[in-house]
Amino acid sequence: MTRLGIKNRLLLAVVAAVALALVGLVVGFNLILARTLDHDANDLARTRATAQLATLSEENGQLVAGEAPDDRTADAYLWLFAGKKPLEQPRTPPGVSAAAASLAGGPARFLDVASTDTRLYAVPVVFQGKRLGTVVAGVSLAPYEQTRRTALFASLVLGGLVLLLVLGAARWLLGHSLKPVVRMTRQAADWSEHDLHHRFALGTPHDELTELAATLDGLLDRLAASLRRERRFSAELSHELRTPLTRVLAESELALRRERQPHEYRQTLEIVRQNADQLARTVDALVAAARHEAGSGRGTADAQAVAAGAVEACAPLADERGIDLTLPGATAPLRVGVEADLAERILQPVLENACRYSSSTVKISIARAASSVLYSVEDDGPGVAGDELERIFEPGVRGVAGEGNAGAGLGLALARRLARSVDGEVTVDASATGGRFVVRLPTG
16 A cells, blocks of 8 residues: 555545534534524414414404414415314415324424425414413424525535635645755755755745754754764774784785795794784774774773783884883772773874883872773973874874874874764863873773
8 A cells, every 4th residue: 555645635625624613614504594484483473373363353252353364375375274174275285284284273383294294383373361372383494494404504615615726725735845954955965965165055944944954954964073083993903903013014025035944934823823812802892882882881991001012012112213112000909991902002103102202201190080090191202292282182183293203193183083972071181291191991
């Protein structure tokens, strides 16, 4: 079964509501008209009976009829009974005459003769407290029925015309009202696939259309931001995997250039294993960050062990540059609310950065502040210029002090991204002598 679009559903809702309203109006109008006509027929019968009563008199205890009313017509029936005996009666069908005779001597009341569409009204004739007879007035209901049928037909035709008019007007109005929405939806779908830089930019929302435009603009902004994050993630991932992969390839090629002794192959395989292990830790860290961003549960790790692991990973670079990389012993046990591999991958780029820019020493300290664990990484290098405090965390951006050093400018960007994925942060202290970076992670 094909589902109706919003335009057709709204059109059906409008037509149904108008149809119900018209049905109510037509039914109500005809009920009121029928009641009014019924009252008019009763009033006419009473009027004729009252006029006839005014012509009657009493002589010696006998009822005497006077001159008949002037408004008598072909359908104006009047009977005058003295007891059950008719003194005056019109020429009517037998059924009507019999019905009129049945009213003689009875109380004032109405009686409808369905076979002839006639209404009768009987009223007693009383003189000086003594009842002398009965006056019966008859009214033909045919004109009232005709009026009722004509009004019903006319109201149905008028209701149908109004419904058709509403249908046409609603169809036109809904079509023109929803046309901009359809156009905007198609444009947004096209932009999301081909060009995320386009926006509707209709300003502050002031109606449903501009509110939709603002919502679509926000959706396109989120799509563009998501795409930028994915591209940045790809760049960061390639940066993190490039060094160990390069080492694996270099050691493999070197080992294959000539025949070597078994212990030399063993050394090469050990180097390959270490770099493969670094690759595995990098992938695990990135997977853990993605899992955390997706809302999965987080792990915990010993803060001192995390720092020790990062120091061990950066030891070759520190030895190469002659840097004294120190990590004081733990004074009190601290745990971070992050998996160990992920915490190391957050801290390691900051340590590598310090080792590249330091002159001789890099020191790591661990402290607790409220619900966070703070890793402070200090070096005796040139430090960070005031206008570079945020720029150095952008992918591919390196500070002025980094000119001539190796690196792609992605390590700090990756560290901050991973830290923020676990509700942490990486900042730089501009007031420190040399370089001082602070890595904040939640406690476990």
